Amino acid sequence: MSLTTDPAELVAWYAEMGITEALDDATHDHFAADEPASAAPRPRPTLPPRAGQAPALVARPNAAAATAPEDATVSARVLAREAATLDELKQALARFEGCALKATAKNLVFADGTPEGRVMIVGEAPGADEDRIGLPFVGRSGQLLDRMLAAIGLDRKTDVYIANLLPWRPPGNRTPTPQEVAICLPFIQRQIQLADPDILICIGGPSALGLLGLTGILASRGKWLEYDTGTRRIRAMATLHPAYLLRQPLQKRLAWRDMRALRAALDAAGSSEPGGTARVE
Ligand code: URA
Numbered sequence: 001m002s003l004t005t006d007p008a009e010l011v012a013w014y015a016e017m018g019i020t021e022a023l024d025d026a027t028h029d030h031f032a033a034d035e036p037a038s039a040a041p042r043p044r045p046t047l048p049p050r051a052g053q054a055p056a057l058v059a060r061p062n063a064a065a066a067t068a069p070e071d072a073t074v075s076a077r078v079l080a081r082e083a084a085t086l087d088e089l090k091q092a093l094a095r096f097e098g099c100a101l102k103a104t105a106k107n108l109v110f111a112d113g114t115p116e117g118r119v120m121i122v123g124e125a126p127g128a129d130e131d132r133i134g135l136p137f138v139g140r141s142g143q144l145l146d147r148m149l150a151a152i153g154l155d156r157k158t159d160v161y162i163a164n165l166l167p168w169r170p171p172g173n174r175t176p177t178p179q180e181v182a183i184c185l186p187f188i189q190r191q192i193q194l195a196d197p198d199i200l201i202c203i204g205g206p207s208a209l210g211l212l213g214l215t216g217i218l219a220s221r222g223k224w225l226e227y228d229t230g231t232r233r234i235r236a237m238a239t240l241h242p243a244y245l246l247r248q249p250l251q252k253r254l255a256w257r258d259m260r261a262l263r264a265a266l267d268a269a270g271s272s273e274p275g276g277t278a279r280v281e
Contacts, residue, residue, distance in 0.1 A: 072098030072183045080190035086115055089190055093167055099183045101125075101168035101176075107134035109167050111191070117160040118266060120197035121145070122188060124165055124206045124241065125176055131169035136162050141242035145203070148242065148255060152263040161195050163188060165207045181210050193229045199265060200227050200234055204241030214238050222258045224265070235265060 075098050083089035090110045109126040112135045129139030137145050146156050166176050166184045202208045205217040214220035227236035239258040
């Protein structure tokens, strides 16, 4: 196998392999006591267990690696159920040590937009930009999502609530494993329940599968379904992921159909938002 010497190809290859951070020239002894605080592993606070609290998955380094996935799922369910508000849910996620993705992620990516919005959008997982900034859909695909929403008269900050199936970035943007999805599912389900939108839009295959049980996003997109939040039944639809649309721009016509269906559903239910007319570019 011959390795390329073209710097651009090398950088693209590194990115593909999940290497998104450059190292500096100096070598560091990460075990030395005087290593700068920023290089040390993030301290994880130990919280005393409360009566009736979930199994404690909150303190040990590498706790996720040492935790059986079933325990992590049970703990996630209990913690999610105990959260009475979105703020409490965010805090519960920040304490949760049952998902190994947390150890490699820079930030917890919880949500953006407004939980007052009638539409909740759930993507797959944060990418590099989202991980760095701590907000969902802020990179290139997020910018396309913003344009898709704007085309039907929706503003990302004031009209919709945006989250992801997983709140931590999988290294190298790999697809989350079924186990990671199962562990994090109770949190996003509770987030939907607490945000209580009228309409749920699942963006991309993993979100459509995890929340709506749909396989084959190209065949299942654009169809209205019911989603049971646990409190009430709301309308839900899967649509194509903007990252896919950036790679396959011709498929934007399908996404545009879905966006128009979303607009029509909002209008039919008495929205006062103006209908959009521009196409998604
Ligand atoms: N892709 C996603 O599914 N979510 C994000 O937040 C960013 C990219």
